[in-house]
Amino acid sequence: MKSFPLLSDRRVLIALAVVVCLAVAGGAWALLRSGSERSIPASEYTELSPKEVVAKVPVTATLESRHQVALTTHLSGAVKTVHVRVGDRVQEGQVLAEIDISGVQKEIDTQLAQQMTTDAANLSAVESARLQHQQLQESVDQGLHPQITAAEATLRQAESQYGEAEQVFVDKRGNLEQGADADVHAQAAAVDTARRNVFTAAVEAARAGMATVNAALGPEADTITPVLAEVESDQRYAGAQRNLTTAQENYEITLRRINQDLATQQRAVAQAFAAKTEAAVALEATRLGVQQQLASNATAVEQARRGLAAAQSAAGQSVSRLQVDVNAREARAPMSGVVTAVGAKEGTAAAGPLATIADPGRLVLKANVKELEAGRVSVGDEVSFTTPATGTREFRGRVLTVSPVAAAAPAETAGQTPRPEFPVEIEVTGDLNDLRIGGSAKAQIITEKEQKALAVPREALIDDNGKHSVLVLRPAGGKHEVTKVPVTIGILTDFEATVTGVKAGELVLKQAANHRDSVGQQVRVG
Known part of the structure; x- marks a missing residue:
């Protein structure tokens, strides 16, 4: 007995039943869409109510x-000890790591030894210069300086010779000037005055010349004022010398009329006076030269002291810089916080950030x-x-x-x-x-x-070339009519948009695209 024909008949009956059902359903849907009894379920619309809308x-x-701060160090020595790990909380000033500064300490010891040697040499130079100055000053104060003493002796001898020549002349003139007229006495007085003026001018000229030399050798040389003073002194000396020459010549002429020996003796007096003047000038120059030497020695003492101070200062600064390195051997936290990175490794050079504090x-x-x-x-x-x-x-x-x-x-997106x-x-x-x-x-x-905004789903919006609207179900004769209402968009999120142009409580279709053909139609809601 075969069952295949029966199975085939059943398949045909099932197929016919499906077709009939589809036809009936299609007709019913068509009747629902075309008729006034179309119903829209609550799941397809939303009732507007004020709420908070946030765009994120x-x-x-x-x-x-x-x-955050990365702690570094200028030291190049190896890291001796690391005291922190990532995640540790630290306080400002806390020691995070220690650097080996043994090399720095050796350099300090070497420089201190060199400084002691240099200080000893500089102190010796200061003492030598001070001693030279002291010895010269004592010889001057006690009147034992050989050059000054010799110049003083020369001046005394010249004064003695001048006095003797003057006395001989006075004796002869006393014997021969009996009854001489007043002109002779006036000429003699003029000669004496001219000689005093020449002596004074010569000494002043010598002093002015030495003042010019001293000024040129000084630390703040003023070459104008001393030179002007020297020129004035030289001019006064030259004038006094001319006056003396004229007075002596007139006096000698007068004396020759009286007595030739008297005139000859007067020339001897003049020569003795010239020798005395030269000796006085030489003594003054010697004294001024010694004073210049004293000033030079004092300057040498001061320079030696300054050299000592400068050497000590330079050495002190160098040691101080090294001492800063010694004090920096402890790397301390610049602020309180959390250690977020530790770059220091014990036994390796302190290069880069030792630690980072946040x-x-x-x-x-x-x-x-x-x-x-x-x-x-x-x-x-x-x-x-x-x-x-x-x-x-x-x-x-x-x-x-x-x-x-x-x-x-990112690097992985290269290309x-x-x-x-x-x-x-x-x-x-x-x-x-x-x-x-x-x-x-x-x-x-x-x-x-x-x-308190009114919001609709983004799918409820209809965009007509930039003008937006929504479909609202508004009451009409016991039913609702699908109405297209223009709106203005406010906040627009991924899911909804705030709108104005509608009222709270109104019903808005969620999927506007599914109901655009229903505008103007009456429907039931529920």
Whole structure:
């Protein structure tokens, strides 16, 4: 017995039944759409009611400290000891690491030894110069300086010879000038006056010449004033010398008329006077020369002292610089905070940052915002965020900066054309407990917020070349009519938009695209 024909008949009956059902359903749907009894379920519309609408830009961020300091050292010695690890909390001034300064200490010892040797030599030079000055001063004060003593002796001899010649002349003149007229006495007085003037001018000229020399040798040379004084003194001496020559010639002429021997003796007096003047000038020059030597010796003493002080200062500065290195052997925390990195390794040279300290009380989120969303983010925008370590606990912040320059593309995207992203920095405000530096965070940047707004799903919007509208189910004779109502968009999020032009309580179709052909039709809602 075969069953295949029976199976075939059943398949035909089932197929016919399906076709009939579809036809009936299609007819019913057509009748529902064309008729006035069309019904729209509650799931396809929303009743407008005021609520808070917030526009957010989601970002993935990294928690960092807003203030952190990398501790470095200028020392090049090896790291002797490291006292901290990443994550340790430290206080300002706490020793984080120690540097080996044995080489610096050896250099200090060497320089101190050299300084002692140099100081001994400089002190010897000072003492030698001081002794020379003292000996010269004592010889002058006691009248034992050989050059001055010899000059004084020469002057005394010249004065003695001048006095003897003058006395011989006076004796002869006393015997022969009996009854001489007044002109002779006047000429004699003129000669005496001229000789005194010449003597005084000669000594002053010698002093002026030495003053010019001393001024030229001084530390602050004034070559004009001494030279002018010397010129004036020379001119006075030359004038006095001319007056003396004239007076002596007139006097000798008169004396020759009286007695030739008397005139000859007067010439001897004149020669003795010239010798006396020269001796006086030589004595003055010797005294001034010795005074110059004393000044030179005093200057030498002062220079030796200055040399000693300069050498001591230079050596002291060099040792002080090395002492700074000794004091820097302990690398101390520049502020209180948390150690976020330790670069120092015991036994290796202290190169680069020894450690990095971050302030856990001033945290920021750093993130990149996509180009399309960067224009929506502004400084001061509120931020909420969560971290994996704190679960659903929500923290707060505000936008500090929005960079106008795109972030550099990651190395792994080389050769591609990545979409630009712009760095954003967010200050964490309020509670900081349990937040960890270096951790990640999911943040929501609140770009717009509106209280008591009327919002519709984005799919409820109809866009007619930039003009927007929604489909509203408005009551009409016990039913509702599908009405197209123009609206103005406010806040636009990924899921909804705030609108004006409609009222609270009105019913708006959620999927406008499915009902655009129903505008003007009456329907039942429920």
